[in-house]
Amino acid sequence: MTMNAQVPQKPNSPVLCEPCSGIQRHWRKAPGHAELVQGTHQREDRGNGQASFTRYRCDRCGAAWEYENNKANQHAGWALLQH
Numbered sequence: 001m002t003m004n005a006q007v008p009q010k011p012n013s014p015v016l017c018e019p020c021s022g023i024q025r026h027w028r029k030a031p032g033h034a035e036l037v038q039g040t041h042q043r044e045d046r047g048n049g050q051a052s053f054t055r056y057r058c059d060r061c062g063a064a065w066e067y068e069n070n071k072a073n074q075h076a077g078w079a080l081l082q083h
Contacts, residue, residue, distance in 0.1 A: 014083050017061035027077045028069065035059040048072040055081070 019033035039055040051070035058065070063083040068076035 014061070016063055016080075016083060017058060020058050020061055020063050020065075020080075023065070023078050025078045025080065026075045028071075028074050030077050032056065032065070032067065032078065033058075036065065046070065046072065051076065 017035075019035060023032060024030035035058055036056040037059055039057060041052065041054045043050055043052045049070070049072050051068055051073070054067045054069075056065040056067065057063070061083070064081040066079050066081050068079065070076040
């Protein structure tokens with residue numbers, strides 16, 4: 001008697017599209033790309049001024065991004081939220 005047991009396979013990890021892969025993260029004023037669709041926008045008061053946060057979703061690969069614009073923090077910029 002033989003059993004045909006299948007070994008569970010790991011799902012392929014999602015891959016960012018080429019334009020998303022080229023986004024420079026955590027650097028203020030770094031450009032996004034043309035297929036990012038703007039979502040929500042909010043402002044927060046920080047001790048050293050105001051920061052604004054804008055969310056985006058990529059039409060090509062579905063990646064969720066957030067862009068932080070904070071003049072007091074050069075390392076704000078793009079952050080990948082989920083993919």
